[in-house]
Amino acid sequence: MKKILKLTLILFLVSAIVAGVLGVVNEMTKDRIEEQKQIKTAKAYAAVLPSEGYEELEIDTSAYTNIESISKATGGEGYVVQTTFSGAQGNITMVVGVSPDYKCTGISIISHAETSGLGANAASTSDIGVNWRAQFVGQDKNMAITKAGGTIDALTGATITSRSVAEAAANAISVVESLG
């Protein structure tokens, strides 16, 4: 009995020390990580729909699946939808630009956990990623990958990622369209 208490206490102490150190590191890096995320989101907005500013619509997004926020470009260029959905490995957060005539003006993936070298290409800055995402420009709410009868070529070895991205982009456009 005494021994088990001793073991528990030691393990508790070690865990507590590690947790304390992690707390300090988290406190130190928190602001910077948040900053990096904001820079990324701002870049993504500008990439999918260039505009002077964006104004978030005050609507209840929980009424729509996977939609996080919808922002209106202040210059009337269209809308930017931020959506989080499930990819092949984990959640993907993506922004979709929608023009006033409900066509996709571009997509940009902010965060994901897809397989490095395969699904991760969907978000990569390499030629593969850029060319792949370029296919989404001009698509409407009926877009789909070729396997599902659409015109978007899936990424090599990443059909599930490609499919979920296309479905999410289509969903984003139809939500904007339903708002009018």
Add this chain to the structure above:
Amino acid sequence: MNIKKQFKEGLITNNPVLVQLIGMCATMAITTTLFNGVGMGLSVLIILTCCNVVVSAIRKIIPNEIRLAIFVVIIAGFVTIVDLLLQAYIPALSEALGVFIPLIVVNCIIIGRAEAFCQKNTIGASFFDGIFQGLGYTVVLIIMCVFRELVGSGKFGTGLIDVANGFKITMDGTGGGIELFSADYGATIMLLPFGGFITLGLLIALMQYMLKKSAKKKEAAAKAVKEGEE
């Protein structure tokens, strides 16, 4: 335990990937570009060295029954620290490696070295063991990355070398790399898990061949000396 012997063990005779055959999951998964390989290798090197030192420092006070649990807690702590630092300061790398950074927790290199080496050796020896084993891991990753990236996409150093802006080494993942031939002629299969298995298999075979050869040479030399004495 001298440093020279440890250096040779980490890089060649007891290389973590090619001889001990540990930590192969991440090795096959991330070795698609040089950027990933260097980043992952250095992350493991740093985590391994820190863990080795801490484990070795507390080796006499931790009870034997719960040593594995304590090792895992310590490793997880260091991995999370590196993960947070990467997210804050090298976001491109953190993105490229994705889930494989947190997965270093279960990478057997680190717990394997803690169990096999650090709990029996001094802090100094453990420190060098971390550095050299980490280097051995990094070197293998780099060889695999260079080979797979070249055959698979015809490039060298994507994300790491910025040719467009005058041969700079960047850590933000924007470098285009040196294009040796068009990606259209690349064997994409080398970038898929299949390519990882094949490359690793070839490397292990080559390593075993060389180790056997050098062992035979030593044997022959010993024999010659013996005969000479007679």
